[in-house]
Amino acid sequence: LEKFNESQIDVNSLLYATGQVALISVSNKNDEIIFANKTFLDIAGYEEKELIGQKHEAIKADEQDYNVFEHLYQTIREGKIWRGEIKNKAKDGSLYWVDISVVPVKNKEGITERYLWVGFFITSRKEYEEKQEQVIAELTEKKKELRKFELALYGTNDHVVMTDGEGKIMYANPAVENITGYKIEEILGKDFYSEELWGGLMSREFYDRLWKKIKGEKKSFSGTIQNKRKDGSKYYALSTISPILGKKGEVEFYVIIERDITEEKKIERSKTEFVSLASHQLRTPLSTINWYTEMLIAGDAGEINQDQRMYLGEIYAGSQRMVSLVDDLLDISRFELGKFTIKLKKVNITALIYGVLEGQKKMISDKKIQFLSTVGNNIPTIEIDENLLRMVLENLTSNAVKYTMVGGKIELDVFYDKEQDNVKFKISDNGLGIPKSEQKNIFKKMFRAYNVKEADTEGTGLGLYIAKSIVDRFSGEIKMESEENKGTTFSVSLPIKAKIKDLEEEI
Numbered sequence: 141l142e143k144f145n146e147s148q149i150d151v152n153s154l155l156y157a158t159g160q161v162a163l164i165s166v167s168n169k170n171d172e173i174i175f176a177n178k179t180f181l182d183i184a185g186y187e188e189k190e191l192i193g194q195k196h197e198a199i200k201a202d203e204q205d206y207n208v209f210e211h212l213y214q215t216i217r218e219g220k221i222w223r224g225e226i227k228n229k230a231k232d233g234s235l236y237w238v239d240i241s242v243v244p245v246k247n248k249e250g251i252t253e254r255y256l257w258v259g260f261f262i263t264s265r266k267e268y269e270e271k272q273e274q275v276i277a278e279l280t281e282k283k284k285e286l287r288k289f290e291l292a293l294y295g296t297n298d299h300v301v302m303t304d305g306e307g308k309i310m311y312a313n314p315a316v317e318n319i320t321g322y323k324i325e326e327i328l329g330k331d332f333y334s335e336e337l338w339g340g341l342m343s344r345e346f347y348d349r350l351w352k353k354i355k356g357e358k359k360s361f362s363g364t365i366q367n368k369r370k371d372g373s374k375y376y377a378l379s380t381i382s383p384i385l386g387k388k389g390e391v392e393f394y395v396i397i398e399r400d401i402t403e404e405k406k407i408e409r410s411k412t413e414f415v416s417l418a419s420h421q422l423r424t425p426l427s428t429i430n431w432y433t434e435m436l437i438a439g440d441a442g443e444i445n446q447d448q449r450m451y452l453g454e455i456y457a458g459s460q461r462m463v464s465l466v467d468d469l470l471d472i473s474r475f476e477l478g479k480f481t482i483k484l485k486k487v488n489i490t491a492l493i494y495g496v497l498e499g500q501k502k503m504i505s506d507k508k509i510q511f512l513s514t515v516g517n518n519i520p521t522i523e524i525d526e527n528l529l530r531m532v533l534e535n536l537t538s539n540a541v542k543y544t545m546v547g548g549k550i551e552l553d554v555f556y557d558k559e560q561d562n563v564k565f566k567i568s569d570n571g572l573g574i575p576k577s578e579q580k581n582i583f584k585k586m587f588r589a590y591n592v593k594e595a596d597t598e599g600t601g602l603g604l605y606i607a608k609s610i611v612d613r614f615s616g617e618i619k620m621e622s623e624e625n626k627g628t629t630f631s632v633s634l635p636i637k638a639k640i641k642d643l644e645e646e647i
């Protein structure tokens with residue numbers, strides 16, 4: 141094989157070959173460019189005449205600092221080769237990186253006459269490196285943030301768990317140990333939704349609804365869930381589960397925050413038990429008062445005069461109000477304690493509505509109210525507890541009558557929504573309406589809006605709370621639309637087939 145050494149390489153061919161990939165230029169002692177090859181011109185975007193006479197540092201990128209050039213010039217002035225990476229600016233303003241060697245070319249006397257600049261285009265590598273650096277910087281920043289976050293979570297009494305998009309537990313704070321009795325190591329990597337961990341005490345429907353909301357609709361869930369601790373004891377958790385979405389809208393992870401509200405629940409329960417007991421006890425003396433007042437009014441104890449009749453009338457009306465209040469309280473406490481046995485049956489809506497309106501007939505005619513009711517003729521029977529549904533409808537219609545002026549108008553529409561397979565009740569009046577600022581409270585226990593209090597109407601603020609509890613229990617929906625002094629519409633929809641929601645079990 142023929143041996144070949146560097147000195148035998150033809151300089152022109154070498155230059156040509158190198159020039160295909162390298163940016164080559166030659167400058168004089170003052171670093172004024174006297175030659176630039178095509179690759180250089182192409183990349184820098186300049187015409188030859190624009191570059192000739194310029195210094196190399198004139199085409200550097202603004203952010204490329206001068207120190208590099210100072211070092212470069214100093215090195216080559218000493219007759220040494222300089223090598224380094226420089227960021228330049230092309231004519232169109234775009235930036236590019238070159239890996240450059242600058243070689244002083246000496247004459248026979250050993251004096252430097254020119255400089256040979258050979259550069260390689262390394263922009264994509266540099267951009268990749270820059271991006272990499274940026275990512276690392278961001279990650280470091282995020283890590284610092286996370287650390288702060290972790291410290292904050294460490295101390296709270298709320299149970300905080302994070303899972304990946306599939307529900308696999310990635311993080312749990314110490315409160316999880318306190319509340320659930322599991323060691324953090326025991327639950328890391330487990331499926332958050334596995335019944336093995338939390339006992340699966342809620343109904344299948346509940347878990348399905350929860351799952352649909354957070355995974356299907358990718359929305360947050362908030363509510364009370366009953367769970368089991370490691371030792372088997374039960375607890376109530378006020379729980380918020382939030383999906384955190386990634387750039388493409390996929391669930392990246394879930395954050396679950398739970399507060400143990402078992403103690404609060406116990407207190408609430410004993411309060412309700414007290415109300416239940418008290419209302420029960422109040423009924424007997426109230427009946428006695430009613431009974432004897434009726435007897436006095438009827439003259440059973442002798443003739444009474446006009447004034448006495450009037451006063452007894454007031455006592456009687458007052459005790460009637462008390463009876464209805466006590467009944468409402470008793471209903472509520474029974475409902476909250478789950479002592480209301482639900483008797484499901486197929487209910488004929490037309491007959492039920494008829495019965496409800498019969499009860500309101502006197503008030504409606506006393507107030508000269510125009511009452512229109514339209515009950516669709518295709519309404520199937522609905523499976524529900526008839527007494528509870530009656531309570532809902534009685535509450536809504538009696539409110540409409542109560543809060544509508546003399547000569548007002550009320551409409552009751554009942555129709556079947558085939559698509560949703562539910563029955564909708566709509567009760568509209570043109571009465572007092574509910575002030576906007578009060579509307580959010582309307583279903584709260586004992587709430588009465590200021591306008592009805594001013595209008596001196598009687599009421600306990602319990603009716604709508606009861607109605608909503610009942611509708612919720614049967615997986616229905618109750619909505620209100622109202623404008624003050626214009627009127628109010630309540631709509632209730634209930635599924636044809638009974639779907640009873642969980643009522644939390646006793647602990």
Ligand code: ADP
Pocket residue numbers: 535539540543569571572573574582587588589590592598599600601602603604605627628
């Ligand atoms: P009550 O009628 O005994 O006060 P409810 O719970 O039935 O209690 O109603 C709560 C409050 O909601 C009422 O006090 C009233 O302010 C408002 N409200 C309910 N229905 C109507 C209606 N049809 N028109 C105007 N306000 C209403």
